[in-house]
Amino acid sequence: MEHDNKSPVAYFPYPGLLFLLAALVTVLFIMSVFWGTVSIPAITLLDVLFGDNSPSAIILRELRLPRAILALAVGASLGMSGAALQGLLRNPLAEPGLIGVSGSAALGSVIAFYSGLSVTYTLALPVGGMIGACFSVGLLYYLAGRDPSILTIILAGVAINAVAGALTILALNLAPNPFAAFEVFFWLLGSLTDRSMKHLFMALPFIGIGVCFLLSTSRGLDALTLGEDVAFSLGISIKSLQARIVLGIALAVGASVSVAGVVGFVGLVVPHLLRPFVGYRPGRLLIPCALGGAALTLAADIVVRFATQGPELQLGVLTSLIGAPFFLVLVVKTRREGR
Amino acid sequence: MTFLAARNIVVSRSNKKVIDNISIKIGPGELVGLIGPNGAGKTTLLKSLLGIVKPTEGSVYLNDMSMKTLSRNYVAKHLGYLAQGAPCYWPVTVKNIVELGCLPHTYDTKKVDGFISNMVADSMASTGISDLQLRKVTSLSGGERTLTMLARCLAGQAPLLLADEPVTGLDPSQQIKIMQLLKSQVSSKSGVVAVLHDLNLAAKYCSRLVIMAKGKIHADGMPATVLTAQNLSKVYGIKAQIRYLDGQPIILVES
Numbered sequence: 001m002e003h004d005n006k007s008p009v010a011y012f013p014y015p016g017l018l019f020l021l022a023a024l025v026t027v028l029f030i031m032s033v034f035w036g037t038v039s040i041p042a043i044t045l046l047d048v049l050f051g052d053n054s055p056s057a058i059i060l061r062e063l064r065l066p067r068a069i070l071a072l073a074v075g076a077s078l079g080m081s082g083a084a085l086q087g088l089l090r091n092p093l094a095e096p097g098l099i100g101v102s103g104s105a106a107l108g109s110v111i112a113f114y115s116g117l118s119v120t121y122t123l124a125l126p127v128g129g130m131i132g133a134c135f136s137v138g139l140l141y142y143l144a145g146r147d148p149s150i151l152t153i154i155l156a157g158v159a160i161n162a163v164a165g166a167l168t169i170l171a172l173n174l175a176p177n178p179f180a181a182f183e184v185f186f187w188l189l190g191s192l193t194d195r196s197m198k199h200l201f202m203a204l205p206f207i208g209i210g211v212c213f214l215l216s217t218s219r220g221l222d223a224l225t226l227g228e229d230v231a232f233s234l235g236i237s238i239k240s241l242q243a244r245i246v247l248g249i250a251l252a253v254g255a256s257v258s259v260a261g262v263v264g265f266v267g268l269v270v271p272h273l274l275r276p277f278v279g280y281r282p283g284r285l286l287i288p289c290a291l292g293g294a295a296l297t298l299a300a301d302i303v304v305r306f307a308t309q310g311p312e313l314q315l316g317v318l319t320s321l322i323g324a325p326f327f328l329v330l331v332v333k334t335r336r337e338g339r
Numbered sequence: 340m341t342f343l344a345a346r347n348i349v350v351s352r353s354n355k356k357v358i359d360n361i362s363i364k365i366g367p368g369e370l371v372g373l374i375g376p377n378g379a380g381k382t383t384l385l386k387s388l389l390g391i392v393k394p395t396e397g398s399v400y401l402n403d404m405s406m407k408t409l410s411r412n413y414v415a416k417h418l419g420y421l422a423q424g425a426p427c428y429w430p431v432t433v434k435n436i437v438e439l440g441c442l443p444h445t446y447d448t449k450k451v452d453g454f455i456s457n458m459v460a461d462s463m464a465s466t467g468i469s470d471l472q473l474r475k476v477t478s479l480s481g482g483e484r485t486l487t488m489l490a491r492c493l494a495g496q497a498p499l500l501l502a503d504e505p506v507t508g509l510d511p512s513q514q515i516k517i518m519q520l521l522k523s524q525v526s527s528k529s530g531v532v533a534v535l536h537d538l539n540l541a542a543k544y545c546s547r548l549v550i551m552a553k554g555k556i557h558a559d560g561m562p563a564t565v566l567t568a569q570n571l572s573k574v575y576g577i578k579a580q581i582r583y584l585d586g587q588p589i590i591l592v593e594s
Contacts, residue, residue: 090428223442226491227426229391234442234495235415280429280475 012277014284021291025072028298032068033060036305040064066200067192071301072294073200074192074260077207077252079293080286082267084214085137087221087282088245089144091153092272093330096253097264097323099157101136103164105257106188108132110171112258113184126202130254136160137246190261190316192301203255210251211290213244218283220244225282263316265323266293272330340528341402341417341498342366343388348397350383350554357383358394359554367498370525371532372541372562375551376575381534382423384551385501388532389420415443419492421502423534425484427476433487434472437463440494462493466520482513489520500524502533506540518544538590542566550574563588 034040040056047057048065078096085094085101096102112118112128143156168188175181220241223231232238256263270292271285278284297315300322304313343365350358357380365371365388373381386392388399390406399406401417419440427436440462441455463469466486471479476487485505492500502521506514514537521531522544535541541548541562548565550558552574558565566588571579580591 219442219445223439225427225429225431226436226439226488227422227428229386229389230420230422230426232391232411233389233415233418233420234439235412235446236442237411279435280431281435282429 014278017274017277017288018291021288021295024295025291025298028295028302029068029072032071032298032302033064035302036064062196063194066195066197067301068298069200070192070195070203070259071298073204073207074256074263075266075294075297076290077211077256077293078263078266078297079270079289079291080211080214081249081253082293083271083282083285083289084217084221084245085249085267086271087217087224087285088141088242089153090224090227092275093268093327093334094153094157095265095268095327096133096249097262097266098161098268098327099136099140099153100160100162100164101133101140101249101253102257102262102264103161103168104136105129105133105254106262107164107168107171108135108254109258110168110184110188114171114175114180122198122202126206126255126258129256129258130206130250132164133254133257134246134250136164137249141242141246186314187261188316189314190263190319191304191312191314192260193312193315195259199259203259206251206255210248210253210255213248213251214286217241217244217248218286220283221286222281222283261314261316263297264320265327266296266319268330269323269326270296272326340367341530342400343418343499344400344403345384345388345394346397346400348387348394348399350380350387350392351395356554358387360397361554361556362397363388363549363556363559365499365530365532367528367530368525369530369546370522370544371530372545372548373532373534373551374536374538374541374548375557379551379574380554381551382503385503385532385534389418389501390414391420412443412446415495415497417497417499419495419497419500421485421488421492421500421505423503423507425481425488427484427488430475430477432472433468433474433476433479433490434459434463436476436487437472437490437494440491443495443497458494458496462490465493465523466490482509482516485509485513485517486520489517493524498529500529500531502531504534504536507536514540538566538571542588542590566590 044056048061081096108128108131109125112124117124144152172181220236223234223236271289274288274292300318307313345363437459468486506517548562557574558570578593582589
């Protein structure tokens with residue numbers, strides 16, 4: 001135990017950590033743009049800039065760039081949302097996917113899709129996702145906010161997830177068109193394949209606003225380390241803090257899910273890995289988790305391009321395959337620590 | 340000079356009055372012991388005084404201004420809060436916790452980083468935890484953990500400190516250490532309120548005792564006048580003998 005306490009990683013310099021993560025994201029972003037079933041020479045970027053229409057330039061502009069930027073934005077919002085949610089609930093197991101936030105966002109988008117609203121209004125899809133996410137975070141906080149024990153949170157999350165899942169498969173079941181159902185099913189698996197600039201412009205502003213909301217909660221999250229009452233006594237307005245986190249997560253996760261489907265476990269794995277490097281301070285964790293989430297999602301999205309012959313592995317499937325065992329290990333570890 | 344006053348406050352929870360029409364004034368220069376049986380409303384009174392619990396009726400005043408009209412930051416700069424059980428949800432270091440105590444001051448951009456780090460270092464030194472500063476709070480003993488939280492309060496430099504059961508569950512030497520530290524915080528400018536269960540400890544260190552029962556204040560005054568066999572029998576339902584050693588009451592509880 002003595003050794004544990006003086007772990008040097010707790011004093012890893014914060015700027016150094018940010019620099020390393022940013023460098024990693026940059027490298028992965030470049031790889032994501034130029035690697036794929038068609039390899040593209042770097043010089044093509046100039047063609048894109050000058051509006052040239054060679055096949056490579058079109059692939060780069062219409063497919064690779066939006067895909068890479070989306071991976072970056074979706075990963076960042078999932079990583080940061082996970083960190084913020086865990087800070088708010090003071091529990092390392094709270095993850096937007098696990099406790100039904102992503103599922104509810106998906107339900108919101110599915111409803112927007114089936115009701116035909118998304119045909120009339122392009123923005124219906126992300127707005128539906130955000131409403132779903134907002135509803136679930138709000139409900140979760142209502143059910144488990146006062147007593148942030150693992151059991152309450154996970155049970156409340158399981159319940160929310162079950163309801164959202166049931167309603168989603170009901171929508172799939174009643175889909176008038178089997179192709180539409182198939183399309184929705186694949187979208188639910190989580191993927192960044194064939195997303196266009198249109199998707200990007202639809203989601204990016206909301207993700208941006210959501211991330212800003214979350215960034216504003218850093219000081220409050222640090223104070224919440226001491227519990228709600230003490231944080232309040234330190235001058236933190238708990239209600240405003242809760243509202244900003246719920247809104248921030250709803251915007252970031254809702255918009256992300258509406259374009260990328262459910263990409264699970266990023267918000268669990270990334271904060272867990274990075275937490276020791278910021279000395280477990282929940283406020284300090286936000287920016288590193290945005291970068292880490294972006295890096296993980298970019299990396300996973302590169303892997304799915306090459307992982308399988310035949311049908312492409314879906315991004316959400318890959319993150320779940322990695323994340324679920326990780327979650328299991330975390331549960332065992334938490335149990336051993338006796339909390 | 341900072342004064343904190345509750346005027347005719349009532350706190351109701353599901354139709355039951357947890358705090359039933361209490362008025363109390365607390366100021367610098369005193370270490371007030373808040374005593375009484377479990378469920379008497381001590382913690383609720385403390386939280387009402389801090390603004391954490393909103394009274395159903397009546398108001399709490401800080402320097403004669405109603406708590407409702409004051410900014411959170413103003414209140415935070417004047418009232419420190421040592422919570423029951425010294426909660427800490429993440430394994431952060433002692434130093435990081437003490438730094439959190441300075442949060443009310445960090446909005447003040449004029450106060451430079453050096454000022455903050457001095458406050459942190461000073462408060463760790465005065466509570467004797469400087470050697471623990473790189474340890475994780477979750478790995479500390481109960482006494483060390485309470486000292487850390489006390490250092491956090493001191494770093495905030497609030498003139499009034501409200502402590503909820505600061506010595507419950509600690510061994511006698513740690514209890515004495517913490518009571519002495521609380522007493523040393525009392526000056527012409529600052530005061531302390533502490534919820535206590537150990538009557539002898541309360542008698543020894545407090546300059547004023549407030550004894551609560553069923554949401555009301557039963558008695559309020561010097562330890563020698565409050566700790567009478569009659570009061571203890573009425574409030575706790577115990578039969579006690581009061582002896583005096585150097586003018587200080589010592590309570591012997593009979594079965």
